Amino acid sequence: MGRVINRSLLNTRRLTVNLVTYPEGHRVMRHNDPIGSGSYYKLNFVVMKPIEGGVFETDRVIFSIFNRVTLFRPDLYDHSVSTIMRGKRVLLSIALHAPWGSAAQEQ
Template sequence: MNRITNRFLLNTQRLSVNLVTYPKGHSVRRHNDPVADGSYYKLNFVVTKPAEGGVFETDRAIFSLFNRVVLFRPDLYDHSVSTIKRGKRVLLSIALHAPWGSADQQ
């Protein structure tokens, strides 16, 4: 199986911006991303959608536009990506680890 390519465009303590390429055959199993403190937000832009498969799913999105632009809380809600059967999935992901709130306050 081909490898994921993850280009770090910006990486600070609170904010990261990555350009991630997921190849054919790849999937992301259902999981969440807990944080020790604060809250975690992700804004994902699907730059290249696979010809088949590679569908993002989450228990709850704050905002979703045609499943191509999605804002969600990966610390609170499970999320996954189905197997990419044809093509590749290229994602611009902006992640914010905010100092306010926490998962146990939700």
């Protein structure tokens, strides 16, 4: 199994943009991304889908378009990616750490 390549395109206090390449054989275990305060939003664009596998799953999304563009709250809801059986998965991920709200208040 190859390694994940995570290219940081922008990294500020509140906003990060990454281009992430997941190789064949990789999977992301079910987890959430807790933060200390505020709210955490992720907008993911699947630039390249694997031929087989590599399916994103989460308990809840804000919206999803054709399983290629997904906005969700990684701080509130568990999420995972199934094993990539053939090909690779390339993702443009935009993350916003907003100062308003908190995970505890919104659950």
